[in-house]
Amino acid sequence: MSATTTTAPEVRLRGAAVPTALTLLVVLACWQVAVPLLDIPVYVLPSPTAILAHADWSAIVSASGSTSVGVVLGFVAGNLLGFVLAGLIAWSAAAASVLYPIGLSLRSVPIIALAPFITLAVGRGVSATTTVAGLIVFFPTLVNVLAGFRSVEREALELMRVLNASKRDVFVRVQLPAALPLFFDALKIAAPTSVLGVMTAEWVIGGHGLGQLILTESLALNGETMWGGIVASAVIAGLAFTLVSLAERLLIPWAGDQ
């Protein structure tokens, strides 16, 4: 028995894909049947086939593009910031005493309350939505990664001491890898959160993304396109989450077997 018996990531994904697809089909079917049965007005909830046939898909695709850019940039920026700050805090007590209170106070401000300020500072559009998404995902990542750095057992640190390892070696060879599972947990939380952040910002600040589209289409009582936008946002969030999970399985296969 050699150790290379782990299931390949694709195989495991495919295994989960079948029940997921089935569930989705059942939900769609119920939806399709329920709308005419309950006589729901089309501007509130059109049936899936009506959405498919009558939504303004070119507008939805273009809005999805704009939203995705904000999601990706905000996701990267916020997580990078959270990771680096957690690293600095774990590395040096001095950095911790300065940075942690700053992080905490930033946390206690509802980010969306900063929207007017953010618009003044970076302008409207993608720069603003990116900033909001980044700020929203940053703190949970900071907390998780910090917990990761601190999750190293005492005996592992004692082992490094017996080996007369430098502080840098302890950090790079023990603390950093030990933090990765919790970092990926944070990324999985951050993926849908950053979609939420971007869309909320679009709603409040404006721009060309899905948040704005859903708002205007609902006001115009255009249920099909509004629902098309909602479905598109769910797809973006799901896709982001799936990509992170896939990256996790590829990059830290050892963590799944704990």
Place this chain on the structure above:
Amino acid sequence: MAGTDAIRADAVSKTFTIGKESFQALGEVSLEIPERTFATFIGPSGCGKSTLLRILADVIAPTSGEVSVFGRSAAQAREERDFGFVFQDPVLLPWRSALANVELPMQLNGIDKAERRARALELLDLVGLQGFEKALPAKLSGGMARRVAIARALTLGPRVLFLDEPFNGLDEIRRQNMNAELQRIWLETRTTTVLVTHNVSEAVFLSDRVFVMGRNPGRIMAQLEIDLPRPRTIETMTSPEFVEYDRELTALLRTAYEDAEP
């Protein structure tokens, strides 16, 4: 087993302070362990065996007293990487294969990749793990993980090997097999070894010198030389001499336990 002392502890004590509470884990402990000796600490749990081992290896500092290792301070010896240490928990890095875990000390020491790979393979062989080089720790049984930890502790050719209950939790037969294997490795390397255990026959089987420890505060209550020919075998364990040592050590340990109960 005459010759110079590998380890000398002089009136070593340890008091832990947590907040306003302080607790004396070790009274004044003095001991000598000659070079190339297999020495063992045995005693009731909580009597400070692990603490004493950590102090000898300069993992933690004593509150008072001194430790010298081959004539230098324990700190100097540690900085010169004289020590191999196997903790009660194998503490393998879960993202590293068995081989990469064994390579770790050499990697920290700047030994080049080809050389450390060769040496690590040799050591995995020595502990009987050929074929498991690529296995991640999660795929190893408890006994295999402990053997990886032992191989890792041997990589830099330590002058002193510390083993803190390395076979705890293994069933009796596995423990005996591991003991036989450890004795074989020890006979090959003759590294001065300090073992912590609370298993009497393990202590007799492996040791040249056994220190019986007691509690409140932790201290050495008795010292017993085991003068049995090596290699010791399963047959040795049924010999009258072995049985007598076992009985004697059990009696000493019983006193240590009785003393420890309030």
